[in-house]
Amino acid sequence: MKIVVTAQGQDLDAMVDPRFGRCQYFLFIDTDSLSCEAQANPGREAGGGAGIQAAQSVVDRGVEAVVTGFMGPNASRVLQASGVKVYGNAAGTVRGALEKLREGKLTLLSGPSVREHFGLQNP
Amino acid sequence: MIIAVAGVKGGAGKTLVATSLAITMGNCRFLDCDVEEPNGHIYLRATRRKRERVAITVPKAKDWLRADLLPAARFCPYHALAVANGSLLVFKELCTGCGGCFMVAPPHSLAAEEHVVGAVWTGDGRGGIEVVTGELVVGSGRAVRVIRAVKGKAKGDRHAVIDCPPGITRPVFEAVRESDRCLLVTEDSPFGLEDLRAGLDGLRLTGARLGVVINRARGPAEGIRTLCAERGVPVLLELPFSREIAEASAGGRPCVDVSPRWADAFSALRERIGADAR
Numbered sequence: 334m335k336i337v338v339t340a341q342g343q344d345l346d347a348m349v350d351p352r353f354g355r356c357q358y359f360l361f362i363d364t365d366s367l368s369c370e371a372q373a374n375p376g377r378e379a380g381g382g383a384g385i386q387a388a389q390s391v392v393d394r395g396v397e398a399v400v401t402g403f404m405g406p407n408a409s410r411v412l413q414a415s416g417v418k419v420y421g422n423a424a425g426t427v428r429g430a431l432e433k434l435r436e437g438k439l440t441l442l443s444g445p446s447v448r449e450h451f452g453l454q455n456p
Numbered sequence: 457m458i459i460a461v462a463g464v465k466g467g468a469g470k471t472l473v474a475t476s477l478a479i480t481m482g483n484c485r486f487l488d489c490d491v492e493e494p495n496g497h498i499y500l501r502a503t504r505r506k507r508e509r510v511a512i513t514v515p516k517a518k519d520w521l522r523a524d525l526l527p528a529a530r531f532c533p534y535h536a537l538a539v540a541n542g543s544l545l546v547f548k549e550l551c552t553g554c555g556g557c558f559m560v561a562p563p564h565s566l567a568a569e570e571h572v573v574g575a576v577w578t579g580d581g582r583g584g585i586e587v588v589t590g591e592l593v594v595g596s597g598r599a600v601r602v603i604r605a606v607k608g609k610a611k612g613d614r615h616a617v618i619d620c621p622p623g624i625t626r627p628v629f630e631a632v633r634e635s636d637r638c639l640l641v642t643e644d645s646p647f648g649l650e651d652l653r654a655g656l657d658g659l660r661l662t663g664a665r666l667g668v669v670i671n672r673a674r675g676p677a678e679g680i681r682t683l684c685a686e687r688g689v690p691v692l693l694e695l696p697f698s699r700e701i702a703e704a705s706a707g708g709r710p711c712v713d714v715s716p717r718w719a720d721a722f723s724a725l726r727e728r729i730g731a732d733a734r
């Protein structure tokens with residue numbers, strides 16, 4: 334399965350970035366081969382609409398699922414409309430989050446888990 | 457003559473000065489551009505005659521066309537658009553109504569929709585003052601649009617007094633632009649001094665002739681006077697720290713009604729500005 338994890342670094346040993354729209358990196362990961370490609374989040378420095386820009390960049394890569402800490406309302410709307418599954422409450426290393434995903438211990442979100450501007454207020 | 461009353465520090469007395477100056481001038485137009493919390497109409501005892509909506513044009517997809525709108529979404533500098541599963545998502549609260557997406561999208565692939573961001577009230581206040589009040593929809597970021605609509609009501613037939621929002625942000629420049637005079641109201645405090653410094657340096661760029669009003673003066677206000685002398689900006693009026701003025705303001709009464717002393721002070725201000733009665 335092709336997924337994306339929000340991360341503070343560029344490899345599987347990096348910590349999960351709890352913010353979605355303003356995370357530092359997106360790690361595009363194939364959960365079978367554990368191949369990993371890092372991409373800087375284009376929404377990180379956005380003046381506004383960071384979640385929308387970030388979500389669009391993820392959707393354009395054609396992933397099946399997003400693993401992150403928290404998800405705001407605008408990013409959630411884009412991802413839901415695109416049919417991308419969102420798993421929240423991830424923490425610790427990316428490798429650990431993948432393990433929890435495999436064990437079914439991450440929360441499948443059906444909507445936003447935080448209010449707008451969460452990522453700005455929790456840098 | 458158009459006189460903008462601005463000031464960086466909130467609660468320094470912009471509305472107090474703007475309303476009392478308008479009453480002193482009489483038969484003028486009062487443009488309340490403090491659109492997040494307009495309250496000048498209270499001091500001017502204005503009726504509300506007419507309400508007009510202020511709206512921006514936002515895009516709406518014609519989904520049946522299956523047009524490629526991804527370039528338009530990528531273009532949007534405000535990230536107000538996204539394309540999900542071939543459908544356009546519009547985040548109206550982020551859209552500024554710039555119209556860029558209509559130019560980038562394939563011809564006729566977007567419909568135009570109105571998105572209301574505020575309203576402009578027109579009414580009559582005491583002393584023949586026409587009161588124009590801008591109201592921004594709570595939570596909207598389109599203050600500049602509402603301010604522009606308010607200023608569109610100013611015509612050359614009367615003097616105008618503009619009550620500006622606090623700060624030196626983009627909406628303040630919209631409120632002050634094309635004014636002949638800009639009064640900066642400051643309070644006699646360290647905060648007031650620093651904010652005045654920022655205000656003088658910023659609003660100088662508008663080209664309006666600047667003047668300073670010191671409010672709540674507790675002494676000689678030396679710091680403010682030194683700053684004004686350095687910048688070559690005159691202090692046009694000084695109001696003391698006064699319980700009776702504060703009580704009147706809290707009760708919705710303008711400063712000029714408190715005592716003849718303040719009515720005279722505002723008459724002197726009007727003369728210094730050079731806005732003769734019309």
